[in-house]
Amino acid sequence: MVCVAASELRDGDVVFVGIGLPSLACNLARATHAPNLQLIYESGTIGTRPTRIPLSIGDPALVTGTLMVAPMIDVFQLLLQRGHIDVGFLGAAQIDRCANINTTVVGSYATPKVRLPGSGGASEIAAHAKRILAVTTLDKRAFPAKVDFVTTPGRRVSRVITDKCIFDRDDASGELLLSALFPGVTVDAVRAQVGWDLKTLAIVQTVAPPPPDQLVALARLRNQ
Amino acid sequence: MVCVAASELRDGDVVFVGIGLPSLACNLARATHAPNLQLIYESGTIGTRPTRIPLSIGDPALVTGTLMVAPMIDVFQLLLQRGHIDVGFLGAAQIDRCANINTTVVGSYATPKVRLPGSGGASEIAAHAKRILAVTTLDKRAFPAKVDFVTTPGRRVSRVITDKCIFDRDDASGELLLSALFPGVTVDAVRAQVGWDLKTLAIVQTVAPPPPDQLVALARLRNQ
Amino acid sequence: MIEGEGKVRSMRDAVAAHVHDGDIVAIEGFTHLISFAAAHEIIRQGRRELTLCRLTPDLVADQMIAAGCISKLVFSWAGNPGAGSLHAFRRAIEQKERPLEIDEYSHFGMVARFAAGAAGLPFWPLRNYADTDLPRANPNIKSVMCPFTGDTLAAVPALCPDVTIVHAQRSDTEGNAQIWGVLGVQKEAAFAAERVIVVAEDIVDESIIRADPNRTVIPGLIVDAVVHEPWGAHPSYAQGFYDRDNEFYVAWEQISKDRTRLETYLDEFVRGVRDRSEYLAKHPGLRERLEADDRTCAGVNYGF
């Protein structure tokens, strides 16, 4: 999943990075095929080259040796809203048929079964990044037909990367379509984890296994 | 005029300072009766103690040894608009009966006889400082019944200090009234320089001559 | 001892003077420079019915909720950053363990609310929230039309706390405070407030501040009290001073899941100590584990 996410990034992209898998994927891309990837963390660090896996979004390790630290108002206004971000990553507790994402509540808003953390910066990333990738593990509870709460709208999500497959959003129908499978995963196995009548692209690709240099670089990042 | 302007300032006031006479008056007050006067220059320096008479509003001499330098957006939003400025000084090419101030044009806006510099920060100082003092030399052309252009409205001006006298604005009528004369100046001499039927306060005071320590401090400032 | 000099007060006196029951309180710091020292003193003094404003409520909020200080939370992301959930918060919402009103935005929405408060504006416009459920959940998210283009933008109202507490690396005795590293919304939250408490790792001579005025983020003229509290942001980070006590952040998942363990924690480390120095005495070896490496930068020339 990390390797697929990393491969989505092009050299020179300006990418808005969150903690966890996106941070790992971005640093993996930077260590391999995209040395000129510009990492911007929500906490305001620009051109960041962390020397450890950051503990949280405000980790001082993101600051030490970065090119610039902007106050948060500038992150949202001057970088995101002004249109300087090429790629944004979103996590998700739920993603539905139309790629709507929920990170707010499971159940009703007033009396939720599970209270999730909320939007954080997701709402503005979804509104302003030019290309939006969602990343989450494939799981029936995470892929309902309709999310309980639209934290970020599906309209601008272009691709959803999971640990089993990749979905692409079809602009015409607005639906997520299965576009690629990890080696050994079947269409039926994916359908069993998705809460709607999943359609596929005409040709469903197989995700190539990560090249050895990517795996070496990933191991190195994880041992930082 | 400088000494009178300086005497208007109270210890602990936060004062928004412009170049020229206001800067001199503020530094004079700080050197004498108001050591805790907080000087904020339009260029964003806060708690400033200039070591020379600044050449312009962005003079680096204002920065060296100041407490803080704020970007201009913060000067206008966080300091002025938020209401942190106690006293603002305004200069004027024209001031009229109702204390309206013109620093934009003499004549019509489209085809002016004299094109003046314009508002600069005067408009926002007049809108947001708690007490507003205008300072200009007394001269018939500078005191018409009605200004050619309202750069800043008279409504919030409390006092006008000239080289011959002091005017106070009467809240009820909105008119400038003569409140004090410099020694040796007569009411008629002032009336001759004012373009309307000037009224006076019931008692017109005489401005006390500057105390010797103020004059010594002023000489020292001028020789910096 | 510099307490009493200028605006320098003990945390006890600063909280007693400036944080009152029912107040709207902002304790900011974007996972960095979080004033746990102030939050603990607020808990010790038994404040009630506070509205807490914080982009990322974090452990500091979970503790204050568990201690019964908070009746309303204004926020944009409620979690244990990088380490789990805030279970006292979740129990309040999911099981209605105690009454807790919420007023929820995205980060940009919260930043915009502080920015409006700081700027003396009643609202702030932003391009956001189209097709999301947030405006339906929160009537405080409205819209405004651009008078030039006719575009419809989202609008959020100014947030003006009664008191904002910010942790800074250093301050002089008047509250002229310098912050570096992640800046978050420390400046906006401070300017938005009626009263400001600056908590600093170091209290320095005014000449240190004046030597590098572009580093100053909060001017003393808006500050009401200055508290000297080394390690006052522990277990969070302070750039140039100490790293996060990540063991504690990870441990919080289990502590906060269990109401009894949470109470025991508060009894021992918050209510059971008189002040920050007693808290620190209960955490031996912090310096050895967490003290920052020296990565001092060069200065710049302010001459003319």
Added chain:
Amino acid sequence: MIEGEGKVRSMRDAVAAHVHDGDIVAIEGFTHLISFAAAHEIIRQGRRELTLCRLTPDLVADQMIAAGCISKLVFSWAGNPGAGSLHAFRRAIEQKERPLEIDEYSHFGMVARFAAGAAGLPFWPLRNYADTDLPRANPNIKSVMCPFTGDTLAAVPALCPDVTIVHAQRSDTEGNAQIWGVLGVQKEAAFAAERVIVVAEDIVDESIIRADPNRTVIPGLIVDAVVHEPWGAHPSYAQGFYDRDNEFYVAWEQISKDRTRLETYLDEFVRGVRDRSEYLAKHPGLRERLEADDRTCAGVNYGF
């Protein structure tokens, strides 16, 4: 020689590539860090029909107006700061010596226009202009109603220059630029623009920038060209580098009053030189007269 490395270009190439006839051009710097070097190159290359945006048009605008580059001025205070008038500007307005459209605000209005452009917003709200004649003189000053309080506020439209030119104390070859001292609206003007030229006193290694990232005001990702131009802000100031050449500011009053003297000045010091180094060769003794004293501050610790 670092020209060609990264985004580093000669001033001639940067202006040729990024400043076109008819462009909206911002040359900012609040009496400090004004890129006279860029303005002179624009004059040399004979650009026409430019809209110049500047809070304080200053000598730099007077020279560009006299040289026939400017057809419109967007501004808030047009004078020779601390020293007199801009007579080429005044002749254009008072005597219609040449066509010059004006679009006039207060400083706050101009800052707000740049802020809106930088933020990707179509307008900016501000409390201002009540009972003044400015909105009557300028239909670009409108009003907007707060959706929460019903207050009526002034509104100004976003200003998005085609190109912004900022002078900085130092930059790396990618345009990551650090500025200290008076900041003016350098950041907002740069972010508001489609293209950005950074002109720097020093081109430094990226490691210098990375050693003190809170000092960076403009990130390279918005910068199109970097020009190395020591003394490039002369006769204005650059904190830590040189003082204002006040003799020249004072002399400008007489030079600009007299059309012939102004033309002679442009012929000799602007059109008569090939580049900035020739200009500087005509100003011997600058270092002796104007070089800044050393007031280098201490650094701070970025360790964790």
